[in-house]
Amino acid sequence: MKTDNDDRLRQELRLAQLEIKVLREQLLKSAQEAQRTREQMDELSRRLVVEEPPKQVPVVKQNGAPPDESSNNGQPRVLCVEDSEPNFRLIESVLRERPGIELVWAETGAKALQLLQEKTPQLVLLDLDLPDMHGSKVLQDLHAQPGLNGTPVIVISADATPSQIERMLSAGARNYLTKPFDIRRFLFMFDEIMTSA
Secondary structure (H helix, E strand, O other): OHHHHHHHHHHHHHHHHHHHHHHHHHHHHHHHHHHHHHHHHHHHHHHOOOOOOOOOOOOOOOOOOOOOOOOEOOEOEEEEEOOOHHHHHHHHHHHHHOOOOEEEEEOOHHHHHHHHHHHOOOEEEEOOEOOOOEHHHHHHHHHHOOOOOOOOEEEEEOOOOHHHHHHHHHOOOOEEEEOOOOHHHHHHHHHHHHHOO
16 A cells, blocks of 8 residues: 555655656746747847938828828837837837838837827837736727727737737727737838828
8 A cells, every 4th residue: 555655645746756857847948938039029129220311201101191290200109019119129220211200109908098199199009918007908998989980000029929919809999909019011011001091
């Protein structure tokens, strides 16, 4: 009887050790992926530093009219809702490719909701994992406000689960990009929205 208990305990111990080993390997893999992502973002930031201002046609509406009067001196306004400063700086670097854009930054959902009223952006870039609320709440409140409910939103999130993507697109987001995002794809989405704004 004691031998059976000893064998069972040894077997449980081996299983526990195996689980610990698997968890350790998963943790190491996650840390390595996070490091690779940071390195890629750093590299993208370095590559996107532009020494000369790019020659780009200013963004105008499809009918040739200047951008909305709610923008700053005719400049289209983009609200970036992102709690990570490095991620915001990356987006800022990418948008240097599009001169004539006023980029406004909100680090929290509450600040985003305040700036939506004050600044009336033509586009919102929305992270989901905010310190004070989930980005879906910002999207919901945006769509509930008259005059803002048609504002296009591109979600930029590390959450790549199909259910989350579907949920946000169903809630009214125009597009969904997962971090680290493809810069060409982002600029394509950006141009498509801004030229029809």
